[in-house]
Amino acid sequence: MRPSDFVTSDLGIGLGLRTVHYRHVLSQRPQVGFFEILSENFMHTGGRPLQVLDEVAAHYPVVMHGVSMNIGSVDPLDRAYLMELKTLQQRCNARWISDHLCWTGVGGVGLHDLMPMPYTLKALRHLATRVRQVQDLLEQPLILENPSTYIEYAHADFDEPGFLQALCAETGCGLLLDINNVFVCASNHGFDAPDWLRRVPWDHVVYFHVAGHAVRETHRLDTHDQPVCREVWQLYAQAHRLAGGRPTVLEWDANIPEFAAVHREARKAVRYQQPRAAASRAGVGVRA
Amino acid sequence: MNGAPELGQLQQWLAFVVRHRATADVAVRAPAARALCPVRDVLAGGVVAPGERSSVTDRLQVYNGAYLARLCGVLAADYPALRHLLGSDRFDRLCAAYVERHPSRHPNLNQLGRRLPAFVGRRRDLPRRAFAAELAQLECCIALAADAPEFAPMPGERLHALPAGDWPRARLQCNPSLQLASFRHPVNAWLDDVLAARAPRAPRRRPSQVAVFRHGSRVLRLDLTPTAFAVLTAIAAGKPLGRALAQARGEQTVGTWFQDWSARGLFVGVHVAARR
Numbered sequence: 001m002r003p004s005d006f007v008t009s010d011l012g013i014g015l016g017l018r019t020v021h022y023r024h025v026l027s028q029r030p031q032v033g034f035f036e037i038l039s040e041n042f043m044h045t046g047g048r049p050l051q052v053l054d055e056v057a058a059h060y061p062v063v064m065h066g067v068s069m070n071i072g073s074v075d076p077l078d079r080a081y082l083m084e085l086k087t088l089q090q091r092c093n094a095r096w097i098s099d100h101l102c103w104t105g106v107g108g109v110g111l112h113d114l115m116p117m118p119y120t121l122k123a124l125r126h127l128a129t130r131v132r133q134v135q136d137l138l139e140q141p142l143i144l145e146n147p148s149t150y151i152e153y154a155h156a157d158f159d160e161p162g163f164l165q166a167l168c169a170e171t172g173c174g175l176l177l178d179i180n181n182v183f184v185c186a187s188n189h190g191f192d193a194p195d196w197l198r199r200v201p202w203d204h205v206v207y208f209h210v211a212g213h214a215v216r217e218t219h220r221l222d223t224h225d226q227p228v229c230r231e232v233w234q235l236y237a238q239a240h241r242l243a244g245g246r247p248t249v250l251e252w253d254a255n256i257p258e259f260a261a262v263h264r265e266a267r268k269a270v271r272y273q274q275p276r277a278a279a280s281r282a283g284v285g286v287r288a
Numbered sequence: 289m290n291g292a293p294e295l296g297q298l299q300q301w302l303a304f305v306v307r308h309r310a311t312a313d314v315a316v317r318a319p320a321a322r323a324l325c326p327v328r329d330v331l332a333g334g335v336v337a338p339g340e341r342s343s344v345t346d347r348l349q350v351y352n353g354a355y356l357a358r359l360c361g362v363l364a365a366d367y368p369a370l371r372h373l374l375g376s377d378r379f380d381r382l383c384a385a386y387v388e389r390h391p392s393r394h395p396n397l398n399q400l401g402r403r404l405p406a407f408v409g410r411r412r413d414l415p416r417r418a419f420a421a422e423l424a425q426l427e428c429c430i431a432l433a434a435d436a437p438e439f440a441p442m443p444g445e446r447l448h449a450l451p452a453g454d455w456p457r458a459r460l461q462c463n464p465s466l467q468l469a470s471f472r473h474p475v476n477a478w479l480d481d482v483l484a485a486r487a488p489r490a491p492r493r494r495p496s497q498v499a500v501f502r503h504g505s506r507v508l509r510l511d512l513t514p515t516a517f518a519v520l521t522a523i524a525a526g527k528p529l530g531r532a533l534a535q536a537r538g539e540q541t542v543g544t545w546f547q548d549w550s551a552r553g554l555f556v557g558v559h560v561a562a563r564r
Contacts, residue, residue, distance in 0.1 A: 044396045046438035047465075048505035068395035074296040079397045106299040110360055110392040111306055115299070123295055128410060150350035152337045155292030190340055218342040219350065 009205075011095070011247040013266050018252070022052045024259040027061060032263065036249045037092070039066035043084050050091075057092040063207070063249075064094040065176070071134065071144070072127055073118045074102035082137050082148035089138075096206065097261070098143035098176045101127075101167070103276040114147040116212055119156040119163040128170040135171065143174035143206050147203055148213075148222030152189050156199045160185070161199035164255055168204040175201070177246075178209035179236045180228065202243050211251040211268065227265050238271040245273065289293030293325060293335065301325045303336070305392065306355050309384055312348035356380075359387045359400060366401045367427045369482040370408070373420055373491075378501050382411065398435055400429060419491040422471045424508075426479060429467035429500040433507045436465035441553030447546065454560045460523050461557040465502035468521050471495065476509055502550050510552075516545050520554075528561070 017025070019041075022032070035056055042049050056062065063136030068081065085097055102114040117123050134142050144167075146160065158166060164175060177200060186193035209235070228250070230234075240246070250266035258281035293301070301324035308315030315321055316330045325335050330344060334437035338344045360383040371379040390403045405428050408414065441463060450458060464524050474496045481488035497517035500508040512520065515536050522532035536542050549555065 040396050044394075044398060045435040046506075047434045047436065049501055049506060050438060051505050058368075070395075074299055078395060103299055106296070106303045108292050109303065109307070110304060110395065111351075111355060112392060112397060113306070113354060115351070118292065118295070118298065120292055121296075122292075126295055151294070151347045152339075153298070154334050154337045188339065216338070218346060230399075278484070 002119040003166040012062075012244065013269050014061075014063070014106075014207075014247060015262060015266055016065075016249060016251045016253070017053075017056060018050075018256055020256050020260045021262070022048075025056055026052065028259075028262060030259065031093050032060060032266075033247065034061035034063060034095075034249075036063050036065050036251075037183055039064045039088060039092075039097070041093075042070055042088055042092075043081075053092050056092075062092045062094045064097045064146075065249075066097070066099040067112070067114070068097035068104055069134070070104045070110075071099060071130055071142075072101065072115075072123070073106050074103075074126070075106055075108065077130060077133060082134060086138055096140070096174070097138060097145055098145060098206075100147045101144040101164075102147045114149075116147065116149040116151060116153070117163075119158040119160060120153075121157045123171070124158070124163060124166055128167060131167065131171040131173050141172055141174045143176050145161065145176035145178050145209065146181050146185075147178075148184040148188075148220075150188055150219055150221075159191070161196055164204075165199070165201045168201045173204065174206040175204045176207055176209060177205050177239060177243075178211070180211040180213055180232050180251075181211065181222060183229075183232045183235055184213050185223050187220045197235065197242060200239075200242070203245055205246060207247040208236065208243075208250065209240060209249050209251055210266075215222055215232065218247060223254060224251045227254055228268070233262075233272050234270065236269065240273050297324055299333070302348075302351075302490065306351045307388075308352060309356070309388060312352040313345040315352065316345060316348070335482070347509050356384055356387070359392065359397075362394070362397045363387075363401050363404065367404065367424060369427060369479045370404075370420060371483045371547050373416065373423060373487075374414065375526070378414075380419075382414070385411075385453065398431065399445075400518075401431065418493055419473050419475070420476045422473050422476065426468055426471070426475045426498060429469055429498070430507050430509070433465040433467050433500045433502050436463075436502060439463045439465070439556050442550070442555045442557055443502065444547075444550040446558060447555070450558065450560070456528060458529045458558050459526055459559045460529065460555045462520075462524045462553055463501060463556045465500075465507075466524060466554060467500040468517065468524060469500070470497045470517060475482050476511055479509070499554075501552070501554060515539055519545070520549070523538065 014034035014036055015032050017037050027149040042053050091099055100114045103113050131142055141253040182193050182196055210228045211224045212228050214221045248269045252262050291512055299323060304321050305312050305315040318326050329335060333344055336344050339347055360380050363383045378478045385408050386404055392400050404423035405421055414420055472493055473491055474494050476496060476498045478488045497510055497512040501508055518535040519532050
């Protein structure tokens with residue numbers, strides 16, 4: 001299966017499935033294009049989460065999004081974890097499996113944070129080898145998300161879009177393009193977000209994330225705790241136009257309001273998918 | 289530093305800085321960090337580039353600060369009553385010490401707190417340490433029951449249908465979520481008070497026994513008499529009912545116990561050994 005096979009599956013607007021909404025989703029069956037699950041929430045447990053997942057998967061398309069693959073680490077790949085991912089995918093018939101382009105631990109210790117990769121040739125080779133190994137094991141393209149970052153390494157052979165292009169070309173992996181993360185990174189590191197978007201390898205982009213973030217004194221923080229800001233929606237409009245449409249998931253992970261409010265926020269995406277809106281609203285520069 | 293550090297070296301250095309209990313500014317100067325990346329290079333922006341509005345260590349602090357906050361948050365979610373007992377400041381300090389001693393080594397954060405009860409039991413600096421350790425053990429039982437493997441409870445009729453002559457040789461298989469714990473304090477009642485937002489009574493010594501298990505999608509806590517606890521412990525250990533019930537001779541309510549346990553899905557199977 002190639003990333004382009006995923007791209008054809010237009011699932012529309014999806015939501016991250018969160019515990020506080022379980023009851024509403026199961027009892028009301030809201031009209032949602034698909035649900036994205038946090039893979040680890042349904043692993044190493046046999047309790048309520050799996051019962052909920054079974055029911056959700058019976059009524060909605062599901063995609064899997066993880067945070068612990070540790071794809072960029074120098075530690076060996078956790079094959080047991082990968083096999084459990086595959087088992088979970090079979091159980092909920094998930095359309096695809098995604099994680100983050102980052103490392104999350106080293107020396108056997110997990111940081112449970114999305115630590116940035118250096119964009120060097122050596123790191124690219126390391127990452128490409130591991131992505132291929134994961135894809136062989138999962139028997140499908142892996143989809144990787146651009147994370148929000150708060151540091152940049154002093155040494156780099158690529159910028160982020162260049163690194164993504166090279167990784168996709170070498171491995172055939174897919175991309176989950178998080179528009180909020182692009183905006184947050186552009187603000188934190190002082191690059192031009194619309195220009196960044198123009199250099200994305202669009203053939204590999206499988207779906208989009210949008211989310212809210214917080215503004216701190218010296219940086220923006222990817223908090224997923226509030227509505228999507230206008231600038232991110234405008235970037236989304238540009239991305240949607242450049243991609244020619246992709247499924248989109250709204251992530252809301254802290255200070256989560258009632259389901260209707262989250263659903264309403266996600267449906268704003270439709271407004272920004274209109275060609276006129278995209279054309280007139282695109283091109284908002286972000287500078288630190 | 290000449291050129292980029294090796295990826296492994298970079299990751300080990302950054303992991304050390306992120307996990308350091310003090311700030312990133314202190315962490316980069318620690319001997320273990322300096323051995324990986326010289327502090328002069330680090331502060332000069334030779335490893336991580338400074339930002340327009342922030343220094344290298346300011347930028348690293350974003351990750352350093354988030355690490356403890358995230359892990360303390362996970363432990364606070366699993367141990368709300370322990371946090372209530374200790375107060376949030378002392379609980380946060382306990383968590384910081386705990387994750388330093390027992391960092392996460394599992395992809396799933398629901399495993400993080402599994403060693404906390406024993407850790408609490410060893411902390412001489414904690415007030416009401418014995419009570420706190422037992423409370424932590426009870427909350428750990430809840431987490432274990434919640435995450436136990438899936439199971440299908442045995443229909444109660446199967447137990448009813450068991451011929452009387454087979455009972456002494458029958459071994460009941462308990463559902464895999466069952467956690468049995470005996471305490472020197474009434475921690476279950478204390479937990480009830482905390483969860484109901486009632487002012488909990490002052491911890492006092494009074495032995496108690498509790499079964500924690502999943503029923504449907506809910507985790508239940510059942511106070512047991514010492515005899516019922518002994519019987520259920522023997523059953524869970526795989527002893528035949530004849531031997532398990534020997535501990536309840538003269539007890540009038542045994543039948544009620546079994547009806548109740550069975551109705552709550554505590555058993556998933558029964559095996560009767562063939563007669564010799």
